[in-house]
Amino acid sequence: MKRYQERLLDSLPNLAVRPMPVELSVRLRVTASRECKRQASRRDLAARVRAFREWAQGFCREFVWPLALPFTGGVASAVVLFSMAWCRPIRCVRP
Numbered sequence: 760m761k762r763y764q765e766r767l768l769d770s771l772p773n774l775a776v777r778p779m780p781v782e783l784s785v786r787l788r789v790t791a792s793r794e795c796k797r798q799a800s801r802r803d804l805a806a807r808v809r810a811f812r813e814w815a816q817g818f819c820r821e822f823v824w825p826l827a828l829p830f831t832g833g834v835a836s837a838v839v840l841f842s843m844a845w846c847r848p849i850r851c852v853r854p
Contacts, residue, residue, distance in 0.1 A: 800810040 800806050
C-alpha cells in the first residue's frame with residue numbers, strides 16, 4: 760500500500776493539466792453571491808425578521824392565494840345550503 764501511494768505521488772506532477780471550464784467560473788460566482796446574501800440575511804435580528812417576512816409573503820403568494828378562492832367558495836356554498844335547509848318554511852298540518 761505504501762509503495763502504491765509513493766508511485767501515485769511521483770506520477771501526479773506528470774499529469775496533463777485540464778483547463779477550467781468557463782461555466783464553472785460563472786457557477787462559482789453565482790454560488791458565492793447566493794451564499795453571501797444568505798449570510799447577510801442572518802446577521803442580526805432585524806435581518807432575520809426581514810428574511811422571515813419575505814419568506815412569509817412568498818408563501819402566501821404561492822400557496823395560500825391559490826387556495827383562498829376555492830375555500831371561500833366552499834364556505835359560502837355551505838352557508839347558503841345549510842341556511843336553506845334550516846330556514847325552510849314550516850307547513851302547518853291541520854288535523
